[in-house]
Amino acid sequence: MKKRMALFLAAALLLGSMTACRPEPEEEAPRYPQTMELTSAVSGTVAENDRFSLLWDDSVKSVFVQDKQTGTIWGSTPYEYYFSGETGVAGVELYSGIKIEYVDQTNQNIQTLEGNPDLMNGRVIGEVLEDGFQVTYCFDALEIAVPLQFRLREDSFEVRLLVSAIVEERARVHRIKLLPYIASVRNDTENGYLFVPSGSGALMTADTSRRSSRLFRDTVYGMDYAQSTTQAPKNIEPIRLPVFGAVAGDQALMGIIEKGAEFATIEAAAGNKETGYANICAEFQVRGSDTVYQQGVWGDNSVYTYFAEDRVGVDYVSVGYYPLSADDAGYAGMARRYAAYLEDAMGLPAQGETPSLFLELMGGVLSRESFFGFPYDTLTPATTFSQAREIVEDVLDIAGEPPVVRLLGYGDSGLDAGKIGGGFAFPRALGGAKGLASLQLFCEEKGVGLFVDFDLIRYRRSGSGYGLQADSAQKITGLPAWQYVYSPVSQGYSEEHYYYGLLKRSELESAARKLLDKAGGLDIEGLSLDTLGRMAYSDYRDNAYALRGGMGGQVADILGVLRGEGHTLLLSSPNDYAACAADYILFSPDASARFDALDEEVPFYQMVFRGRVPISLPAVNLAADGQERFLKSVESGSALAFSLIAEYDDRFAYTLQSGLGGAVYADNRDMLKEMAEQTSAFYAAVDGCRITGHSILQEGVRRTDFDNGVSVVVNYSEAAAETPLGTVAAGSFVYAQGGSE
Incomplete structure (x- = not known):
């Protein structure tokens, strides 16, 4: 192996940068490359710029990128393993540039292709391009071909998975794991760990003496709400930021999913003694699927998986890889570099305010009443507009500075789903439009930032120009993507009493225009968009929206229009594309998913946004451990936040909002006052x-x-x-x- 490596490096030095023009793509669908149709590129340097050299070893079908500044080499196969000449079972895994999950056409079951196709009667073809290098993985038995492109940039390199150029003759591709070991660290490396973007952020150590083999896996942006589920909802923090990394001492590699994050899952493994490496990578789902549960005559369920006929409608998805070294080689350095990326790519502000207190005031709750035996829903106030003013006025007195205030649940159905945008109206039970105007005037006089929330996604009743059946997003099966409420009593989802729909994706812009009209008429400057910033979902009415396709760009465009019309925006625990357009971030994640695979939690999310966008953690008063959340706010420099109501009605106990008992302002006033006093000097210092x-x-x-x-x-x-x-x-x-x- 060492002899082979020496020859390879010598060839790389002699060949230098090799380029060749690639023929223009044909208009028809790509066909499977036959056995003798293409010749793979010769081993050597296949691309180069001032910072990096891109190297190809055709004998093992591996790509390597050398950082000229540090000499560090990152590869589709871990460079240490490649150079050592080791062979065996680990090699089958470590020489795998991709892993494919496909649908067996004979029985519709999902199967996996792992390992280098060269070891499976297939081929890997390297091809020099004018602006990079292409590697095509050909699995001859199934006639599946998957092309990747490598492109060198000034401080990073990009790897593209060419989705539109995938060939699938005898099977349909479902998922593709991209370069599983390019971001990896050898077991027991000193200061070796993986950065996992779960929730606020987490680490997985490469120290096998501390932990045994374990696996983390979660979808970017959390669950797709257009998919079926029968499982109990999990109180876990999803991945909000599509970024990950591996740290090996004073060297690190950070990956940013730059295109196609909506289709992505991040997978990390550590403690694996068979391979000898901890690794983290992105996997892309390229074909929609859903598990369908059909109840039989005798009460039993038939379960089958439905797959989309077409792949997602994008040309490619991509990951940018950023080598980091010295003081930047760690999760703190990754946070700094990721923030710089968001500045360039998504317009993240370079500097912002840092208020120390956020308040969420909750309006009303739907409760069930009866009239001569006929049930109906009525809105029961928790905090009227006049009560909201009283709370804000008192907080101004005890906290010493103006809070940022979000009004949630002041539409026609309160905190529950009703019409789109809450009907873009304010019920008399809460004080109506006049009550809102009075509160707005007070807040303006006192310098209090006031934001009114509108739900542009969830709705339970037709109205505001949208029909519940006609305008709901659809599942892959063509059925409406109804969202059911889980009952801990029956341990299932009730499909009879309460469900709501998701507005079809093609109507989100029109809902935003309606909001603009209403907000302009009521002189509402501050807008809160709780669901729009954090919910990503599919709509199979249009293949462009399959697998949540285009959600990031669509939401970013909507937020840009709202800001362009002079509105300031407050978003709750937003995904990256929304966070960069926010003027305020409320309830940013303060924990990871807390899967057993994770070793430490870190405030990566706050490290990216703090000082750029005003930010808070979730409400202190609703935490299981309020003191711990208080300390986390200090650790991350995030503002304190409280979720409050003026009064608790006993009828709330029989509603979907039964947990509001801990939000009564009178019960939390002393804690708010004490915590504000304890932190005022610290927040002023930073x-x-x-x-x-x-x-x-x-x-x-x-x-x-x-x-x-x-x-x-x-x-x-x-x-x-x-x-x-x-x-x-x-x-x-x-x-x-x-x-x-």
Whole structure:
């Protein structure tokens, strides 16, 4: 192997940068390349720029990218393994440039193709392009061909999966795992770990003495609401940011899913002693599918999987890989580089305000009443507009500075789904349009940012120009994508009493235009779009919307129009494409999915946005451990947030909003006052600052550094901790200028 490597590198130096023009693509569908039809490129340097060399070894069908600044080599096969000459079972895995999941045409079952096609009576063809290099993986037995393109850039390299050029003659491709081992770290590497973007962010260590083999897997942007489910909902944080990475000492590789994040799943594995590597990668679903449950005559369920006839309608999906070194080789460096990427690609602001307090005030709740035995829904107030003013006025007095306020559930059905946009009206039970106008005037006088929420996605009743049947998004089966409420009592979804639809994707722009008209008429400047910023869903009425296709661009365009008309936007736990268009971010994730595979949680989400967009964590008063969330707010420099109501009605206990008992303002006033007093000096010290560093000092003790030189150490443990900033009491924090007392 070493002899082969020496010859390969020598050839690379001699050949230099090889280029060849690729013929123009044919208009007809691509056909399967026959055995003798194409000749693979010769081993050597196949592309080069000032920063990188792209190398190809045709003998093992592997691609390598060498960073000229550091000498580090990242490859489709881990370079250390390739250079060592090791062989065996691990090699079948580690030499796999892609993994394919396909649908067996004979029985409609899903099968997996793993391993280098050269080892499976297939071929891997390397082809030099004018602006890069293409590798086509050909599985001859099924006549499946999957092309990847590699392109070098100034500080990164891009890998494209050419979806429209996939050939599938005897089977249909379902999912493709892209370069499983390009972002990998050898087991037990010192300071070796994987960065996983679950929720706020998480780490998986490569130290096999700490943890055994484990696997993390989750879809980007969470569940697709247009898919069927019979499982109980899980209280977990989804992936909001399509970014991941591997760290090996003072070198790291960060991957950003730059196109096609809606189709992606991120998978990470650590502790695998068979391969000897921890790895993380992106997998793309290229064909829609859904599991259908059909109830039989005798109550049993028939289960089958339905697959779309066509692949998703995009030319390609891509991942950009960014090599990082020295001080940037870690999750903090990844956060800085990812923020810079979002600035360039999505318009993330370079600087923003940093308010220290957010309030969410909740309006009304639908409760069930009866009139002569006939049930009907009525709106029961939790916080009227006048009560909202009283709460804000009192908070101004005890907190010492204006909060940012979001009004949620002030439409025709309160906190529950009703008409699109809550009917774009405000019920008299909550104070009506006059009550809102009075509150707006008060907030304007006091310098309070006020945002009114409108749900442009979920609806349960026809109205506002949209029919529940006619305008609902559809599943792959052609049925409406109804959303049912899970009952912990029956341990199932009730399909009789309560369900709601999702507005079909082609009507989202029209709903936004209606919102513009209504907001203009009521002089509403601050808009909250809770569901639009965080819910990504398919609509199989149009293949362009299959597998949530185009959701990011569609939402970003809508938000851009709203901002262009002079509105400020507050979004709740938004996905990346929405977060970059937000003026305020409420309830950003403060935890990971907390799967057992994950080892540590880190505030990566906040490290990206803090100091650029005003941001808070979820409500302190509704947390299972309010003190822990309070400390997490300090650790991440995020504002405190409280979800509040003026009064609790006993009828709420029999509604979908039965958990509002912990939100009564009178019960939370003292806690809000105390926490505001404890943090006021700290928030003033880091006002307007971005996070430049974060580290785990010891178990339960974390440090965050800000760009003005202020550092804070937070101690979650039950004992005092000695730190560079001095002694930090249990359950407390200390901050200082310059990183020391």
